[in-house]
Amino acid sequence: MSETQIAVKAETTFRTNTRKRKTVRKLFSEILAIILSLIIFGVPFYFVIVNASKDTKESSLLNMDLPSSFHLFENIQSVMAAQNGMIIRAFFNSIMITGFSIAILILVGAMAGYVLQRRTSKMSPFFNFLILAGLIIPPAIVPTIWVLDGIGLFKTMPGIILVEVALNLPFTILLYKGFMATLPKELDEAALIDGCGRVRLFFSIILPLLKPVSATVIVLTAVGVYNDFVNPLYFFPGAENATLQLTLYNFSSMYNTQWNLLFTNILLISIPPLILFIFFNKKIVAGMTAGAVK
Amino acid sequence: MTKLTNRSYTYYFLLPAGIIYFVFFLLPTIMSFFFSMTWWTLTDWKFIGLENFITFLTEPSLNIGFKNTIIYAIVTCSLKVILGLLLGVFLSQKLKTIGFVRSMVFFPTLLSTIAVGMAFAMMMHPTQGLINTSLKIVGIAGPDWLGDTTIALLSVALVDVWKGVGMATVIFIAGIMSIPEDYYEALAIDGGNSFHKFWNIIVPLSRPAMNSVIILAFIGGLRSFDLVWAMTKGGPGFSTDLIASIIYKQYQGGFYGLSTAGNVILFIVVSALAFPLYAFLNKKEVDL
Numbered sequence: 187m188s189e190t191q192i193a194v195k196a197e198t199t200f201r202t203n204t205r206k207r208k209t210v211r212k213l214f215s216e217i218l219a220i221i222l223s224l225i226i227f228g229v230p231f232y233f234v235i236v237n238a239s240k241d242t243k244e245s246s247l248l249n250m251d252l253p254s255s256f257h258l259f260e261n262i263q264s265v266m267a268a269q270n271g272m273i274i275r276a277f278f279n280s281i282m283i284t285g286f287s288i289a290i291l292i293l294v295g296a297m298a299g300y301v302l303q304r305r306t307s308k309m310s311p312f313f314n315f316l317i318l319a320g321l322i323i324p325p326a327i328v329p330t331i332w333v334l335d336g337i338g339l340f341k342t343m344p345g346i347i348l349v350e351v352a353l354n355l356p357f358t359i360l361l362y363k364g365f366m367a368t369l370p371k372e373l374d375e376a377a378l379i380d381g382c383g384r385v386r387l388f389f390s391i392i393l394p395l396l397k398p399v400s401a402t403v404i405v406l407t408a409v410g411v412y413n414d415f416v417n418p419l420y421f422f423p424g425a426e427n428a429t430l431q432l433t434l435y436n437f438s439s440m441y442n443t444q445w446n447l448l449f450t451n452i453l454l455i456s457i458p459p460l461i462l463f464i465f466f467n468k469k470i471v472a473g474m475t476a477g478a479v480k
Numbered sequence: 481m482t483k484l485t486n487r488s489y490t491y492y493f494l495l496p497a498g499i500i501y502f503v504f505f506l507l508p509t510i511m512s513f514f515f516s517m518t519w520w521t522l523t524d525w526k527f528i529g530l531e532n533f534i535t536f537l538t539e540p541s542l543n544i545g546f547k548n549t550i551i552y553a554i555v556t557c558s559l560k561v562i563l564g565l566l567l568g569v570f571l572s573q574k575l576k577t578i579g580f581v582r583s584m585v586f587f588p589t590l591l592s593t594i595a596v597g598m599a600f601a602m603m604m605h606p607t608q609g610l611i612n613t614s615l616k617i618v619g620i621a622g623p624d625w626l627g628d629t630t631i632a633l634l635s636v637a638l639v640d641v642w643k644g645v646g647m648a649t650v651i652f653i654a655g656i657m658s659i660p661e662d663y664y665e666a667l668a669i670d671g672g673n674s675f676h677k678f679w680n681i682i683v684p685l686s687r688p689a690m691n692s693v694i695i696l697a698f699i700g701g702l703r704s705f706d707l708v709w710a711m712t713k714g715g716p717g718f719s720t721d722l723i724a725s726i727i728y729k730q731y732q733g734g735f736y737g738l739s740t741a742g743n744v745i746l747f748i749v750v751s752a753l754a755f756p757l758y759a760f761l762n763k764k765e766v767d768l
Contacts, residue, residue, distance in 0.1 A: 216575045223584040226642070233610055234599050248608040290500075298497035305489040313494075316501070322754050324703045325505060326512035326743045327727060328736045332522055333508050352504035355497055374488065384490055413592040415706045420731070431594050435710065438598055445602065452595040459590040463583075471586065474647060475654045 234456075238449035245446035261450040268437065273451070276428040282343060283418075283429065284411045287350040291358050291407055292400050294351070299362025300392055304371070320356030325349075327420055334421060346422040350411050358403050361473070365399040366392075402473035405466045409459060430455050509747070516741040525737075532741035542742075544718045545726040548633055549749065552708075552722060553701030555637045560648040560697040561690065567645065568652025568689075569682060582653075586646035593643065597710030600639045601626060626712050629719035636711050636720055640704065648693045655689025656682055691761040698757065702750050723749065 229250075237245045239258040244251075266273055302313055330349065331340055339345030369392070377387045415431040422429065428436070434451050441448040463470065516532055518525040536542050571582050588596065603610040604625035612622030625635040663681045672680070683690075705724035708714065714721035714729065721729075723746045730739035 212573075212575065215570070215573070216577055219570065219575065219581050220577055223581045227584045227588065229610075230599055230603065230642075233603060237602075248602055248605055248610065249613065250610060294496045294500065297493040301489045301491065301493040305486045305491070307486060309491075316506075320501065320505060322699055322750060323509060324724070324743070324746050324750060326508040326740065326747070328520075328522075328731060328740045328743070329508035329511040329515055330504065332511065332515070333503060335522060337503075348500055349504050352500050355501050355505075359497065378488060384488060387488075388493070409590050413590075415592070415594050415710075419728075431592055434592070434594050434598070438710075448598065449602075452599055455595050456591055459592070460587075463587060463590055467583065470590070471650050474589075475651050 234449050234452055237446060238453045240446050242444050242446050245449065246443070248445065257446065258450070261446055262454065265437075265447055265450050265454065268440070268447075272428055273430070273433055273454070275426070276430045276433040279343070279422075279428060280412055280430045283347055283350065283422075284408055286343075286347045287354065287411045288404050288407045290347065290351045291354055292403055295355060295358035295403065296362050296393060296396055296400070297388065298355075299359045300366055300388060300396075302359065303363045303366035304374070317356045317359055320353075321360075325353060331421065341422060341424050341427060343422075343427075346418060349417055349421050350414065353417070354407055354410065358407070361399050361403060362396065365396060369395055401466075402469055405462060405470050406473050408462060409470070412458060512740050512743050512747070515737060516744040518737045520737040520740070521734075522736060528737070532738045533745070535738060536741050536745060541718050541721075542726055545721045545723045545742075546745075546749075548720065549702055549704075549722045549724075549746075552633060552637055552640075552704060553698055555634065556640045556644070556701040556704075557694060557697040559637075559641045560645050561693055563641065563645050564648025564652050564693055565683075565686070565690065567649040568656055568686070569678060571649060572653050572656045582650075585649055588643045589646040591643065593706045594710045596643050597639065597707045600642075601711045604635060627716055629716050632712055632716060633720045636708050639711065640701070640707055643707070644697065644700070648697060651689050651693050651696075652686060655686035659685045694761060695754065695758060699750060699754050702753065703746070 233250060236250060236252060237248070238261060239256055240253040241255070241257050244253060302310070334340040334345045334349070339348065373391065373395075374387060377391050378384075382391065413431065414429075415435065418427075418429045418432050419435075422432075434455055437451055438448060441451070515525065517527060517529055518532075519528050520526075537546075567585060571578060571585070575581075604612075606612060606622075606624040606627055609622075609625070611625065615622040623631055626632050659681065663685065664677065667677055667681060703724060704722055705728065708720050708722055708725050709728070712720045714725045723742055727739050727742040727746065730736075730742060
């Protein structure tokens with residue numbers, strides 16, 4: 187064998203060996219990943235589900251054992267019935283707040299994002315600064331209550347909806363602005379030449395084209411507003427006004443000795459995000475990273 | 481012929497968003513500077529100068545929130561960056577089960593903070609909790625996670641990381657995926673190993689992603705409230721009180737002026753740290 191042949195042979199054995207090593211390592215890291223993610227992220231879910239299915243006595247042990255008898259449906263009934271069906275009222279409130287916030291955000295945010303992307307003027311840096319400020323600055327709590335109280339919206343549903351809209355607007359506008367940049371300006375020109383008015387141009391041509399980003403806004407706002415605890419706590423207090431997050435929080439002291447019911451409540455409250463996640467997994471991840479990676 | 485001009489895009493379209501943003505966000509923010517210097521009952525106010533700020537910064541039960549907030553933000557932010565980067569590198573490989581593992585890591589981001597806080601508070605129960613009973617099996621006496629004043633804040637911070645690391649991870653994955661293959665090829669020709677790949681390619685080139693994670697996690701940490709409130713209510717003592725939880729406590733107590741002063745302090749802390757951090761990170765960014 188010539189030297190080159192030896193070298194080639196050595197090279198090939200080296201390659202197959204490394205390839206073998208690579209597949210073994212890949213398999214190993216794959217197994218490790220699953221085990222680790224199961225322990226760190228799976229165990230808490232398992233813990234909640236198992237304990238939500240136990241009776242009060244068993245759940246007070248707070249362990250991971252399977253329930254000796256299955257009580258999940260009874261527990262759900264007890265949670266639903268607690269305080270005259272408070273959770274149903276809370277569910278209704280949460281859905282209303284989330285739904286209206288989404289509707290207003292899409293309309294108002296799309297209009298603003300559209301004009302801010304298309305029109306550049308001396309004012310542009312100022313508007314950009316306002317958006318950035320809205321993303322960073324923590325909202326002033328009591329002065330907001332003072333404003334809401336002044337216009338008669340404190341402790342009302344329109345009040346909390348408008349606050350949610352105001353706080354989510356900067357990110358929404360940013361998303362719309364980013365997406366608008368991908369729509370060519372020639373489109374607007376053609377529409378205007380065809381005699382389309384400025385208002386009709388937006389509502390019948392632009393807005394339908396913004397569908398993909400509107401879907402992102404829907405999913406992100408749904409998750410954000412539905413899970414929001416702080417704003418309803420401050421701006422939507424009162425017994426009748428409960429939202430799902432507030433109810434869970436208030437129940438925690440009530441269920442001090444009935445942990446199975448607390449776990450059932452946690453489980454119930456986590457189902458809507460789970461459903462959203464199953465159907466819109468990609469959309470959520472893309473939307474959340476879109477605003478961040480820029 | 482109709483021409484596209486700035487006039488084709490009327491600023492009237494900004495009005496609805498502008499009004500809502502002004503009335504429910506800007507106006508309260510501006511007014512907070514005034515009301516923080518008053519003794520205030522919503523209907524009535526009396527100007528008292530900087531007294532609220534002095535109380536906030538000298539009263540030990542109030543200024544502890546200052547220190548705790550900074551510690552909390554630094555701990556959660558750095559852990560999210562480190563773990564998010566490692567997970568991001570790991571999860572940008574082409575493994576068969578990658579979709580499942582990614583979903584698993586990301587899903588907590590979508591859960592309610594209150595629900596997560598309560599479930600973990602149960603698991604951190606000193607004698608019966610899942611964590612300490614598991615540690616006992618391996619022969620370690622676990623600490624009183626939420627009852628010990630020295631570690632309670634860190635325990636809450638760890639739960640925050642558990643919930644938020646998925647977000648950091650997907651941002652890193654997006655960053656790592658956008659690194660062109662050429663760099664890895666060049667490294668392979670030069671005979672670099674996987675450490676070189678990580679340290680000399682992935683870390684510097686996923687810089688924009690890292691900056692986003694740092695900014696988001698740090699601001700989030702400074703503003704944090706609900707997790708602490710669900711898990712410890714600021715206790716034991718005041719050991720886990722953050723500025724935001726003190727704002728709530730003062731509001732509950734009816735000290736509206738003091739609560740608003742807390743808001744202004746939080747505003748100053750966030751702006752004083754976030755804007756320079758933002759400028760600094762953007763300056764260090766490298767082009768791909």
